[in-house]
Amino acid sequence: MSELKSGSNLEKVLKAGHFAFTGECGPPKGANVEHLTEKFQYLKGNVDAVNITDNQTAVVRMSSLAASKLMVDEGLEPNFQMVCRDRNRLAIMSDILGAHALGIRNMLCLSGDHQTFGNHPQAKNVHDIDSMQLIALVKKMRDEGKFMNDEDIDVPPKMFIGAACNPFADPYEYRVYRLANKLEAGADFIQTQCIFNMDKFRDFMKKVVDMGLHEKCYILAGVTPMKNAGMANFMSRFVPGMDIPDSLIKRLKSVDKRDQAEEGIRFALEQVEEFKEMEGVAGVHMMAIEWEHKVPEIAERAKVLPRPVV
Amino acid sequence: MRLSYPADIKVIQVPCTGRVDILHLLNAIEDGADGVYVAGCLEGECHYIEGNLKARRKVEYVKKTLTELGIEPERVEMYNLSSAQGARFAEIAIEVVDKIRELGPTPVKSTHAA
Amino acid sequence: MIVADRKSLQEILAMVKDNKKILIAGCKGCVTVCNVGGLKEVEILASSMKIARKKEGNDIDIDIHVLERQCDTEYVAGISDIVDDYDAVISLACGVGPQFLSEMYKDQTFYPGVNTTFFGGATQHGVWEERCAGCGTCAIHNFGGLCPVARCAKSLLNGPCGGSSNGVCEINKDTECIWDSIVRKKMDAGQLEDLIGVKGIKDWRTARDGGPRRSIREELVQGNI
Numbered sequence: 001m002s003e004l005k006s007g008s009n010l011e012k013v014l015k016a017g018h019f020a021f022t023g024e025c026g027p028p029k030g031a032n033v034e035h036l037t038e039k040f041q042y043l044k045g046n047v048d049a050v051n052i053t054d055n056q057t058a059v060v061r062m063s064s065l066a067a068s069k070l071m072v073d074e075g076l077e078p079n080f081q082m083v084c085r086d087r088n089r090l091a092i093m094s095d096i097l098g099a100h101a102l103g104i105r106n107m108l109c110l111s112g113d114h115q116t117f118g119n120h121p122q123a124k125n126v127h128d129i130d131s132m133q134l135i136a137l138v139k140k141m142r143d144e145g146k147f148m149n150d151e152d153i154d155v156p157p158k159m160f161i162g163a164a165c166n167p168f169a170d171p172y173e174y175r176v177y178r179l180a181n182k183l184e185a186g187a188d189f190i191q192t193q194c195i196f197n198m199d200k201f202r203d204f205m206k207k208v209v210d211m212g213l214h215e216k217c218y219i220l221a222g223v224t225p226m227k228n229a230g231m232a233n234f235m236s237r238f239v240p241g242m243d244i245p246d247s248l249i250k251r252l253k254s255v256d257k258r259d260q261a262e263e264g265i266r267f268a269l270e271q272v273e274e275f276k277e278m279e280g281v282a283g284v285h286m287m288a289i290e291w292e293h294k295v296p297e298i299a300e301r302a303k304v305l306p307r308p309v310v
Numbered sequence: 311m312r313l314s315y316p317a318d319i320k321v322i323q324v325p326c327t328g329r330v331d332i333l334h335l336l337n338a339i340e341d342g343a344d345g346v347y348v349a350g351c352l353e354g355e356c357h358y359i360e361g362n363l364k365a366r367r368k369v370e371y372v373k374k375t376l377t378e379l380g381i382e383p384e385r386v387e388m389y390n391l392s393s394a395q396g397a398r399f400a401e402i403a404i405e406v407v408d409k410i411r412e413l414g415p416t417p418v419k420s421t422h423a424a
Numbered sequence: 425m426i427v428a429d430r431k432s433l434q435e436i437l438a439m440v441k442d443n444k445k446i447l448i449a450g451c452k453g454c455v456t457v458c459n460v461g462g463l464k465e466v467e468i469l470a471s472s473m474k475i476a477r478k479k480e481g482n483d484i485d486i487d488i489h490v491l492e493r494q495c496d497t498e499y500v501a502g503i504s505d506i507v508d509d510y511d512a513v514i515s516l517a518c519g520v521g522p523q524f525l526s527e528m529y530k531d532q533t534f535y536p537g538v539n540t541t542f543f544g545g546a547t548q549h550g551v552w553e554e555r556c557a558g559c560g561t562c563a564i565h566n567f568g569g570l571c572p573v574a575r576c577a578k579s580l581l582n583g584p585c586g587g588s589s590n591g592v593c594e595i596n597k598d599t600e601c602i603w604d605s606i607v608r609k610k611m612d613a614g615q616l617e618d619l620i621g622v623k624g625i626k627d628w629r630t631a632r633d634g635g636p637r638r639s640i641r642e643e644l645v646q647g648n649i
């Protein structure tokens with residue numbers, strides 16, 4: 001068994017062969033630390049690590065780096081998300097060093113939603129490097145101890161490197177190769193876009209397994225419990241890269257409005273059960289969007305508790 | 311057919327309304343015309359295939375310009391009729407003159423001494 | 425070519441609201457080809473402005489002049505004997521024009537009458553699309569002859585991102601996902617291997633990021649630079 005790359009809890013859990021369960025938390029639109037730490041409490045002990053989103057959907061929020069540090073202080077493990085939209089290579093590298101210095105050991109490397117979606121569409125977008133290059137950069141800094149320019153780093157940052165994968169975006173036939181590129185770039189683990197179209201995801205994972213990609217990284221399947229049919233409709237229509245089958249919307253609509261949330265959770269739990277058995281899937285990334293207080297219940301009912309201590 | 315139409319209209323003949331330019335329309339307004347309209351062939355029956363369609367787009371452009379300048383866009387119009395429709399020609403002429411009278415004189419007036 | 429859009433009449437009128445006599449200077453280069461700053465458009469602007477000012481009861485004298493190009497000093501020099509006759513000059517050339525004019529005629533005021541938008545071409549009559557970002561290091565041959573720097577909303581060199589849907593970019597339904605086209609072209613040609621592996625990080629020094637750029641061809645230079 002080779003030594004750990006970052007020593008993060010998530011890395012240890014995955015390496016020990018446990019079925020990982022990660023959560024997600026969006027920092028506040030303000031400096032409200034109290035509200036944030038309250039959300040942390042719902043996640044504590046119920047997940048292995050928590051993604052801290054980085055100006056998600058290009059809406060300004062508290063910095064993901066600062067929120068990740070607050071999470072470390074509360075005894076939870078953050079998965080620090082970083083988008084290429086808002087930082088050039090200087091800012092990226094200095095934030096990576098800063099993240100390590102603050103005790104952050106997981107990073108998710110993303111391109112970032114385009115700023116036209118957000119609340120400052122007038123912004124200049126940076127995209128000095130892209131997510132693929134960001135993955136390679138974090139790996140270089142960690143494994144070679146060098147900056148992008150090949151200068152030596154004094155105390156290299158140790159990060160467990162994550163990347164995103166959206167099997168539901170087009171062109172579908174290319175998506176598995178793009179995943180392979182991310183692994184070649186240096187991704188240690190993958191978190192997928194929210195999965196709703198299970199048929200398509202099964203097909204995708206078969207391709208992944210056929211190419212042996214699941215042996216080169218840990219793939220966590222993205223799950224988002226729907227709060228109601230309206231949310232499903234909205235995501236289907238307005239969130240880029242979402243594939244929500246009509247059958248799911250119909251299923252949510254088939255029950256009384258008051259019971260739609262429960263139906264959404266039931267669907268999510270069925271998904272988790274299937275992912276536990278699905279070849280190539282190493283865990284679940286539970287994105288309970290603005291529904292953090294439901295995570296304890298979902299984790300309990302998904303039978304993923306208690307979380308392993310490694 | 312001895313049809314009469316209002317004497318307020320000055321007819322300018324062109325071989326095809328495709329020859330009518332944005333500038334012709336603008337210059338007419340600039341020089342104090344209360345209104346301008348283009349009478350083209352029926353759509354689909356242009357001898358030059360799409361001269362009348364091009365004219366319509368130019369009329370639309372000038373309408374937009376007038377709107378931007380706070381001038382009633384109705385002062386510029388496009389009509390389609392065939393050369394056999396003499397009665398329709400007279401009818402349109404009356405219609406345009408009535409509408410322009412309703413709008414009143416052009417707000418575009420030179421302050422230069424004549 | 426360089427593509428531009430004319431500024432609104434209101435914006436242009438506001439620029440010269442205190443002026444009585446102006447010149448509108450067109451350009452026979454790119455802006456003539458993209459129908460925004462050639463003779464026809466200069467005449468249309470002049471007429472529209474005169475209509476507006478007459479309506480206000482504040483007539484304006486407007487002369488027009490279309491330069492061969494506004495991006496060559498020898499042509500810019502062509503208006504030297506008339507340029508001082510005006511209160512102000514509106515240039516309908518791309519952003520280069522009013523600057524060359526301002527640099528040569530320091531006492532005159534030059535206003536841009538157009539917004540310069542991109543390097544592109546006409547995909548059909550009346551429709552222009554961006555093709556080049558002028559990054560200074562062309563590598564389109566690596567992408568099936570299609571430029572992701574100019575045409576991907578995120579300038580991804582390793583696309584397509586997760587927002588690509590049915591060949592359309594996530595930013596809006598009218599924007600093609602150029603990475604979709606690149607990938608399909610490569611796959612159709614059986615050249616998928618060209619898209620395997622990570623495309624290296626770009627050196628942006630040759631782009632605007634490296635500061636204002638200058639191009640020198642010594643065999644053409646006469647005298648000192």
